[in-house]
Amino acid sequence: MVPSLVERVRRFNRTVTQRVGALDEAYLARGRPLGQCRVLWEIGEGGSEVRALRARLDLDSGYLSRLLTALRADGLVEVVPAGDGRVRTVRLTPAGVAERDELDRRSDDLAAGILAPLDEAQRDRLVAAMGEVERLLVASMVRVAPTDPDQPEARACLDAYAAELAARFDTGFDPARSNPTDGMLLLVATLHAEAVGCGALRVRDSYAEVKRMWVAPSVRGLGLGRRLLTELEAAAAGRGVRLLRLETNDSLTEAVALYRSAGYREVAPFNDEPYAHHWFEKEI
Known part of the structure; x- marks a missing residue:
């Protein structure tokens, strides 16, 4: 530091x-x-x-x-x-x-x-600065760690992920129809012992897939999605992976924007995920 x-x-x-x-x-x-x-x-x-x-x-x-x-x-x-x-x-x-x-x-x-x-302009500056400091301090209190998918905090995240997709996708969302998550590294983010986000990594022969990215509405805007993505990229690199892939749905506009801003480029479909409209990859 x-x-x-x-x-x-x-x-x-x-x-x-x-x-x-x-x-x-x-x-x-x-x-x-x-x-x-x-x-x-x-x-x-x-x-x-x-x-x-x-x-x-x-x-x-x-x-x-x-x-x-x-x-x-x-x-x-x-x-x-x-x-x-x-x-x-x-x-x-x-x-x-x-x-x-x-x-x-x-x-x-x-x-x-x-x-x-303080005068009026100074008050506005101070209050605005306090708001920004508060958001950043909250972001600094979020802990991210590998978690067994069977642990309560992991299940809470994965259930919330599935519920949100079911509400946002035009066709609903059935986890049983989506590509399975067996054998994946799962990162869970917690704030004050409450699960507030997750992301998973499945390592293939020549690449790894980013899966199950989700951030709770209560902490959106704190950069947690990018932090989870960055930590998954680091985990992949630590395993000798040099190519990351992921897919997402049209309705997840925030996710599409995040992936593009993080250097992922859109490619042809590389799997048969039934809920995907976009496929991305990135060399790390």
Whole structure:
């Protein structure tokens, strides 16, 4: 990594943590640190499963347990078992709801205080920049890893892939009619422990095929499709493959644009995929 880029990220982090009050022992003058306040806000008035809360905030289970213990001691939350007892749910008490409302009010005041010294043009620039930074930070939190197709997160992606194609294709989509996926390398992308994308690679004798490319609507626009494609290309190269091929459907205009922009050129059909209108290949 370029040292100058690392230093700029660190400088940005120092500025932000100071400006938003993350360094204060009592965040927003409420007598508790930022971590406890964020957990209180994230629980929400409807409550949350503890494991879902841990996943959303990417927290270690022991640290989250200590945060919840402190909030319980203050009478702000209650943790109760649900179902068979292995799942726990955390809820705000009435005092917790009142504290969350007060945190919301003070957070609004903090945000307004950040914007107040700036003129209108500067405010627009800051808010736009914040939106871009947020999108890029979310993109940086996505993890991509090889996954057994029988794992729940893999099945969730492949099922969502099939459901979307069935809805978008004029003829519907039946996975049983499509070329099989046996023996393929499957990459699954996760964000906060939720599966949000996938892509697969089938190695042939003289080339490899890219298959089952899908990105969840909630994370589209973050460049995840290109990242999955790039990692599949790297996996193919690592296996000594020098030619990649793929096919796609007319209705998947985003996919067609992605492949063309990534250097794939349209070629004559090389398989009998019943749902394909375009066939592409790329030398790597």
